Amino acid sequence: MPRRAPLSLLLGVLTSSSCFVFNVAAQVPSTSQQSSTRSETQAASWFEAHRDQPAALRAFVQRMPKGGDIHSHLSGAVYAEHYLEWATTDGYCVDPKAVALVEPLACGQDSSYFPASELFNRTSVYDSLINRWSTRNLQFVGKSGHDQFFDAFAGFGAISDSASRRDDMVAEVANRAASQHITYLELMLTVQGSEVRQLGREVGWNKDFQQMHRQLIQRGLTELVKLGSQQLAQLEREVSKTLGCGTPLAQPGCAVTVRYLQQTTRTKSPVEVFAQLAYAFALASSDSRVVGINLVAPEDNPIALRDYTLQMQMLQFFKRQFPNVKVALHSGELTLGLVPTEDLRFHIRQAVEVAQASRIGHGVDILFEERPFELMEQMRQRGVLVEICLTSNQVILNVQGDQHPFREYWKAGVPMTLASDDEGVSRIDLSHEYQLAATRYGLGYKDLKRLARNSLEYSFAPGNSLWKSPEFKAMVGACASDTPGGTSVSAGCSAFLNKSDRARIQWQLESEFARFESLRNWL
Template identity: 90%
Template sequence: MLRRAPLYFFLGLLTSSSCFIFSVAAQVPSTSNSQQSSTRSEAQAASWFEAHRSQPAALRAFVQRMPKGGDIHSHLSGAVYAEHYLEWAATDGYCVNPNAGTLVEPKACNQDSSYFPASELFNRTSVYDSLINRWSTRNLQFAGKSGHDQFFEAFAGFGTISDSMSRRDDMVASVANRAASQHITYLELMLTVQGSEVRQLGREVGWNQDFQAMHEQLLKRGLTELVTLGSQQLTQLESEVAKTLGCGTPKPQPGCTVTVRYLQQTTRTKSPVEVFAQLAYAFALASSSKQVVGINLVAPEDHPIALRDYTLQMQMLQFLKRQYPNVKVSLHAGELTLGLVPTENLRFHIRQAVEVAQASRIGHGVDILFEERPFELMKQMQQRGVLVEICLTSNEVILNVQGNQHPFMEYWKAGVPMTLASDDEGISRIDLSHEYLLAATRYGLAYKDLKRLVRNSLEYSFAPGNSLWKSPEFKAMVPACASDTPGDTSVSTGCSTFLQKSDRARIQWQLESEFTRFESLQNWL
């Protein structure tokens, strides 16, 4: 008979403000009965899903309530809705230039008599609406530009707020609360810490084709000190987010239940020395800060500098990965399509991200079928466990790729691990639930297929620690927890010990417990 923990014990999540409590129970259902009940409940949920397949509104309600694990491809600044930026602008004393349709920082509000306080926006709805349209892809058909241009130009509109630290806690809190409302419990948010300072250091050091020598100079001239400052900023941010959400108080906001971690991003459209400095900083920060679990490259992949320096940047990543082998790498790669760039640029980006830069995950991967030997590459990704972060709405808006033009089903048939991600919820005016609805309706996915995509979001997350599962097929849990049932009121001592040692396993256990509760519902509307 399995021995149960004699006391209440806590399985702390990655944030200090959240934990799960498992109580002791002298008697628990037998494993076989629990598994049979779980299988029945899963079948009932799957049956309901199929019965309502022709009712998109009902499916939306279903996926809204369905546990979704993690959103591991989300840009913090683009995930915030424009309405929140306007609310903060009004509170913080910003003004509006109605002629240019831009925000004016408080210190410059008296430079032109036509400027008016952002607090008046709520009474000037035409300007208010136009700013939301500029800062998102809402009413894209009237924007007078492509989805690609509208999307990437949106960031500049709210940049004065999103780039500062003053509202970063509110930004994270907003995204975390929205995640909680969708039953998402883990976020990996892309953000930049100490970006301008690191780029300046790079310019001071100067370009050197010898990566080792350049890296040594960066360290010698202040990179380590910047990493220390960055770590301190992130620790402070974590504390401020918890305070903003009221975590640990009698009235915590829903976002307190969400574990938030970060990917330090590098802007790929800068000069080579600036990109190298950013990457060197990102790797060092990820290796020293518990809040940063990996790194990524951001900005349009079709930008002329990004295209010119693509191979060089992959070589930089290869060098730094060797210096910091434990740092996880996720890369935007293949966010391109025919007509956007010359065809030669479609033939090697994903392959170099996988083979040269040693990326564990690929963001978007839309142009995979334009790569040289695409099916051989997908086979390699399947064997190496390189996950693709699929962003359906983003790919439709930016690249005009959707339906059977999207490589979703080719990845699926090739067995490449995949998950769904939101990319930029605020700019795209969506949420992750919408992406699951799109996948289900466009590609005929069954409930068990959605469940695999959800589980993949945590299995391939960069949360540290061993997996709860023996293999990515999710057929059996590790021996320590094989006889335990998520959702039960107690767990064995061996399982609790295992979960306490692994952040990844803890959030996976939470997901499975939530699946148990979700599938036990009698009505999913």
């Protein structure tokens, strides 16, 4: 018999740079692979029997293990109520005429301003702020979902852009993730954004990417990267303290592994975008907390449209300089009528072929692309995942149901997962997206389980996969004889998991599936 180690010894701290302690859920003994399959079948049968009961489905997907949420903007994931709570604590005021926050130093500029602490007694203004900072009551705001969604960020920007509340933001999102049985997050955020853009302006534009990159380094890019890494280390400590990790009062978010994607704002001048990308790639290559990079801001912005191909070429340049840095791109977050039709025909293809993106965020306009089925086949062969954000696509683009390419991606075999995008602004959570996928597209439990597994298989967590292939039919040899959810793990499997962050979080997901499927009653 092979030596086996207690599971508690195997699954401790994820890595020395982990944001939170890796917590093991209670394990459920499983005597064989056959019993595990039987439990899965019973869960799937219960799901089908309650398919026409939305409240029951919601309870089921709430408790269902989901692996990761790998497309989530930190600032947009926070609910407006939390921003208002922090505004009260931090001494902000409110302009009732503009229905806007006023920063503390400007509170005395107008006699009509009142302290944010009074908002709880002025519910009409309180409600108006929440409506402005989200898509709540969208039908009454007199704006398109697109405009209301993107305008919301400016309202709470003074707080979300401040480093002083970033730990609270991460803690809130992590706690909500834990409540939904999500154990891994990749949060998009910007570190040193304004400083890097200023450096780019000082260097100036040059069509020679190599020379411009060299000048950025000579003028201080490396020092900014070091400062950014120090900020992330401080954020990690502050989040751990805010959540009480390692203490008897530890909050649920301590059990969630958090990693980051460094954002680049695509609506800036070419030299500023180039400088941001140079910084993002350097930071991701040197700090394990940053597992990849992404472009953000509306894809239909005139600057983003004008410079799209140029930005893909920049990404191609940096990908060659930093081949190990992972790239996820917002691409194809467009639809007919939003932009000229020529802008619908090439964005996803360039993101895949030029920028070498490993993941595509949204990908809504895929069927408007030139040779879309050929492109989807290429994505399938390359293993380019699509991050599907159903509510976001409905609100921003008014694309839902059969207008959404969900079914086409599924039939083409393109890897997919569900993501929240901006839980706070959209007033939803990832569980809601799982319920939507099931009800709109007839997905069963095993289909949802695949989407959850994909979130970790295609995550940017480092290390080898637990699985022999993305079909999830068999685990790697080292763990082939082990049963997730058991009370022990073999020495060989333990050694394998200790070498791979990705495999460890995948093992945790499989253990949670075993526990979940053993419930027999999912309400």
